[in-house]
Amino acid sequence: MKKLLIKNGLVIDPANNIEEKLDVLITDGKIEKVTKNISNSEAKVIDADGLVVMPGFIDMHVHFREPGFEYKETIESGSRAAVKGGYTTVCCMPNTLPPIDNQAMVEFINLKSKQVGLIDVLPIGTITKERKGEELAPIGELFKAGAVAISDDGSCVANSEIIRRALEYCKMFGIPVIEHCEDINLSADGLMNEGYYSTLLGLKGIPKAAEEVIVARDIIIAGEVGGKLHIAHVSTEGSVELLTWAKKKGINVTAEVTPHHFTLDESMLINYDTNYKMNPPLRTKQDIKVLKDALKNDIIDVIATDHAPHAELDKDVEFNAAAFGIIGLETAFPLIITELVSTGILSLSSAISKITINPARILNLKKGTLTVGVDADITIADINKEIEITEDFFGSRSSNSPFIGKKMKGSIEIVIKNGKIIYNKRILK
Amino acid sequence: MAFKHLIGLQDISKEDIETILDLAKSFKEVILRPIKKVPSLKGKTVVNMFFEPSTRTRTSFELAAKRLSADAVNLAISTSSVVKGETLLDTVKTIEAMQIDIVIIRHSVSGVPLYLSQRIKSAVINAGDGLHEHPTQGLLDIFTIREKKGKIAGLKVAIVGDIMHSRVARSNIWGLTKLGAKVRVVGPSTLIPRDIEKLGVEVFTDVEKGIKDVDVINILRIQLERQKKNLFPTIREYAMLFGINTEKLKLAKPDCIVLHPGPMNRGIEISPNVADGSQSVIEEQVTNGVAVRMAVLYLIGGGKRDEETSY
Numbered sequence: 001m002k003k004l005l006i007k008n009g010l011v012i013d014p015a016n017n018i019e020e021k022l023d024v025l026i027t028d029g030k031i032e033k034v035t036k037n038i039s040n041s042e043a044k045v046i047d048a049d050g051l052v053v054m055p056g057f058i059d060m061h062v063h064f065r066e067p068g069f070e071y072k073e074t075i076e077s078g079s080r081a082a083v084k085g086g087y088t089t090v091c092c093m094p095n096t097l098p099p100i101d102n103q104a105m106v107e108f109i110n111l112k113s114k115q116v117g118l119i120d121v122l123p124i125g126t127i128t129k130e131r132k133g134e135e136l137a138p139i140g141e142l143f144k145a146g147a148v149a150i151s152d153d154g155s156c157v158a159n160s161e162i163i164r165r166a167l168e169y170c171k172m173f174g175i176p177v178i179e180h181c182e183d184i185n186l187s188a189d190g191l192m193n194e195g196y197y198s199t200l201l202g203l204k205g206i207p208k209a210a211e212e213v214i215v216a217r218d219i220i221i222a223g224e225v226g227g228k229l230h231i232a233h234v235s236t237e238g239s240v241e242l243l244t245w246a247k248k249k250g251i252n253v254t255a256e257v258t259p260h261h262f263t264l265d266e267s268m269l270i271n272y273d274t275n276y277k278m279n280p281p282l283r284t285k286q287d288i289k290v291l292k293d294a295l296k297n298d299i300i301d302v303i304a305t306d307h308a309p310h311a312e313l314d315k316d317v318e319f320n321a322a323a324f325g326i327i328g329l330e331t332a333f334p335l336i337i338t339e340l341v342s343t344g345i346l347s348l349s350s351a352i353s354k355i356t357i358n359p360a361r362i363l364n365l366k367k368g369t370l371t372v373g374v375d376a377d378i379t380i381a382d383i384n385k386e387i388e389i390t391e392d393f394f395g396s397r398s399s400n401s402p403f404i405g406k407k408m409k410g411s412i413e414i415v416i417k418n419g420k421i422i423y424n425k426r427i428l429k
Numbered sequence: 430m431a432f433k434h435l436i437g438l439q440d441i442s443k444e445d446i447e448t449i450l451d452l453a454k455s456f457k458e459v460i461l462r463p464i465k466k467v468p469s470l471k472g473k474t475v476v477n478m479f480f481e482p483s484t485r486t487r488t489s490f491e492l493a494a495k496r497l498s499a500d501a502v503n504l505a506i507s508t509s510s511v512v513k514g515e516t517l518l519d520t521v522k523t524i525e526a527m528q529i530d531i532v533i534i535r536h537s538v539s540g541v542p543l544y545l546s547q548r549i550k551s552a553v554i555n556a557g558d559g560l561h562e563h564p565t566q567g568l569l570d571i572f573t574i575r576e577k578k579g580k581i582a583g584l585k586v587a588i589v590g591d592i593m594h595s596r597v598a599r600s601n602i603w604g605l606t607k608l609g610a611k612v613r614v615v616g617p618s619t620l621i622p623r624d625i626e627k628l629g630v631e632v633f634t635d636v637e638k639g640i641k642d643v644d645v646i647n648i649l650r651i652q653l654e655r656q657k658k659n660l661f662p663t664i665r666e667y668a669m670l671f672g673i674n675t676e677k678l679k680l681a682k683p684d685c686i687v688l689h690p691g692p693m694n695r696g697i698e699i700s701p702n703v704a705d706g707s708q709s710v711i712e713e714q715v716t717n718g719v720a721v722r723m724a725v726l727y728l729i730g731g732g733k734r735d736e737e738t739s740y
Binding site: 201202 | 439516517518536538539540541544558559560561562596599622624625627628
C-alpha cells in the first residue's frame with residue numbers, strides 16, 4: 001500500500017464546503033481521509049504548512065494541436081504545461097487536423113494521453129462532421145469512445161437547426177454542447193474589438209453583437225428543446241446579461257471566461273502586439289468589470305484557459321496574418337489569485353470551485369473534489385509567493401503569452417495525480 | 430528632431446510637424462528651380478518597398494530621394510520573393526542587408542511599418558499602412574492648406590467620404606488637430622468608424638451641414654468595391670448624397686479650397702467642375718508632396734543643416 005500524507009495545509013474543497021487546516025491521507029492513489037492530525041508511519045509526508053491544498057485543477061478548454069499542428073503543441077508538451085499550471089485534467093478541443101469527429105480520433109487522443117501518462121487529457125468531439133457546420137457528427141459514437149462534450153470550437157455552428165438538433169440529441173448522453181458564439185457575417189475579417197481602439201489602429205473591428213446574437217439564439221433554443229448548453233469564452237457585458245436572463249428562467253446553460261478576458265482589455269493592442277490578438281477579442285474595461293461581477297454572482301461558472309499555442313512563425317508576422325489566441329495553462333492560477341482573489345472579488349474557495357468542481361459537474365466527471373474515495377488529484381500552491389513569468393517558465397512548446405515579464409502572486413508548488421507526485425518545486429521530508 | 434522613424438502623425442509633436450512644414454517650404458523653392466537637385470543625402474540609400482499598388486506616392490518618394498542625391502531603389506514586390514512564401518520580415522531584412530539607410534514602406538496591413546521599425550536597424554517611413562496612417566499625405570495636405578491660408582489654427586476643415594477605411598483621414602485628423610484646426614468628418618453613417626469623436630473631431634452625416642462655412646474640404650476617394658460590402662447601396666446614391674459639386678461647394682466659405690489625395694473618381698465623389706475649378710488645389714498637392722517628402726527624408730536621413738544655406 002502506497003501512502004502519502006499531506007500535513008498542515010489549508011485544505012480548500014468547495015464541493016464539501018471545506019476551508020480549514022487539515023491533513024490529507026492518500027492510499028493507493030485514492031483519497032482515504034481528510035481530517036485533523038492524521039499520523040501514519042508508513043506514509044511519505046508532505047509538509048504543506050503555509051500552503052493551500054486543493055483538488056487538481058480541471059481546464060475544460062485547451063488546444064493541444066495534436067494531430068496536425070505538432071509544431072505548436074503536442075499532447076505531451078501540453079500535458080507538461082498543464083502540470084506546471086496545477087491542472088490534472090484538461091479537455092482538448094477537436095479542431096485538430098483531422099478533427100476529432102469520429103471514434104478513431106477519440107481513441108487516438110485517449111491513447112496518446114495514456115502514453116504520456118501525466119494527466120487526464122479528455123477529448124471533446126466535434127458537433128458536426130469535419131467541423132463544417134453542415135451535418136451532425138456521430139455524437140453517440142464519440143460519446144461511447146470517451147468524448148466528454150462536443151464542440152466545433154474555433155467555429156460557430158451557424159445553422160440554428162443544427163445546434164437545435166445537437167442539443168436535443170445530446171440529452172441521451174448527458175454531455176454538454178459547447179458553443180463558440182460568433183456570427184461570422186458580423187465578425188468577418190475582424191481583428192479586434194470594434195470601438196475607439198479599432199478606429200485608432202485602423203484594424204477591422206469585431207462588434208460585441210457578433211458574440212451576443214449567438215448567445216441569445218442558443219439560450220432561446222436550449223430553453224425550448226432542453227439539453228446542456230455551455231457557452232465558451234464569454235467576453236462581453238451583453239452576453240453576461242443574456243446569461244443572467246437565461247439562468248433566471250431556469251434554462252440549463254453554463255458559461256466560462258478565460259483569464260485573459262477578465263485581465264486584459266483592447267487598449268493593450270496599441271502597439272499591434274499580436275500576443276493580444278485573440279478570438280473573441282479583448283474587450284473594454286467595462287466588460288472586464290462585468291465579467292468579474294458575473295464570476296462573483298455565479299452567472300459564469302467556470303474559468304477555462306482556451307490555451308491556444310502558436311509558434312513564432314504564426315505570431316511574429318503582420319497583424320492581419322497572425323493567428324488568434326494565447327497560451328494560458330501556466331498563467332491561469334496566478335492570474336486568478338492576483339486579479340480575483342487578492343482583489344477580494346472572489347473568495348479563494350469560490351475561485352477554486354471555478355477550476356475544479358464546477359467544470360467537473362458540467363462534464364459529469366468524478367473529479368474536482370477531495371471527497372473520500374475519489375482519485376487523489378491534488379494541487380498544492382503558495383498563494384502569497386510572487387512569481388515572474390519568463391519565456392522559459394513555460395512547459396508548453398509555444399510561448400505566445402502577453403504575460404511574459406509580468407510578476408504575479410500564486411505559485412504552484414506540488415501537483416499530485418492519482419496519488420503520485422508529478423510536479424514538485426519543494427524538498428520532501 | 431524627436432523621431433527616428435515616421436510611422437504616423439499620432440506619434441510626433443506639433444513642433445516636429447512644424448519643423449517638417451518649414452523645411453518643405455525651402456525644398457519647394459528648390460524643386461521649382463531649373464536645377465532641382467541638392468546634395469544633402471549623397472551616399473545614402475533609400476528603398477521604396479511598396480506591397481500595394483501605387484504610382485503617385487511611390488514616384489513622389491523616388492523623386493524626393495533623387496532630388497536629395499540619395500540612391501533610390503524601387504522594389505517591385507509583386508515579382509519579389511513574397512509570393513514564394515518568404516515572410517515579410519525576411520524579405521525586408523534581406524533588402525536591409527544590402528546596407529540600406531531608409532526603408533519607405535507601403536503595406537495593406539495596418540501596423541506593418543511599426544512592426545518593422547521594431548525589428549530592423551534602418552529608419553522606416555510609412556507610405557501608407559492599411560487603414561491606419563499615411564503621414565506624408567497628411568503632411569502634404571497640411572502644407573498645402575497652410576500655404577494657401579497662411580495658418581492652420583482656427584480653420585474649419587471638412588474631410589468628406591469613406592472615413593472608416595481612410596488612412597489619409599486619420600493622418601489629417603492627427604496633424605490638423607495638433608496644429609489647432611477644427612476638423613469635421615463627413616460621410617455616410619456606415620463609413621464613420623466608431624468613437625471617432627474621441628479623436629477630437631465633429632461628425633456629420635449630412636454633407637450640406639458638414640461643409641457649411643468651412644475653409645477647407647478634403648474629399649476622399651471612395652473605393653467602389655465598398656458597395657459590394659453593403660456599406661452604401663449604390664454608387665449613384667453615394668454620388669448624389671456625398672459627391673461634392675459646384676452647388677454644394679457654395680455652402681462652404683467663398684474662399685474655401687478643395688483637396689483630394691487622388692486618384693479621383695470624377696463624377697462620383699467630386700464633380701469635374703470642382704476638380705478643375707478655381708478653388709481646387711489638387712495639382713499643387715502633388716507638387717507639394719515631393720517637397721514634403723524631401724523634408725521628411727532629409728530630417729530622417731540626417732541631412733546636414735549647414736548645406737541648407739547653399740540652396
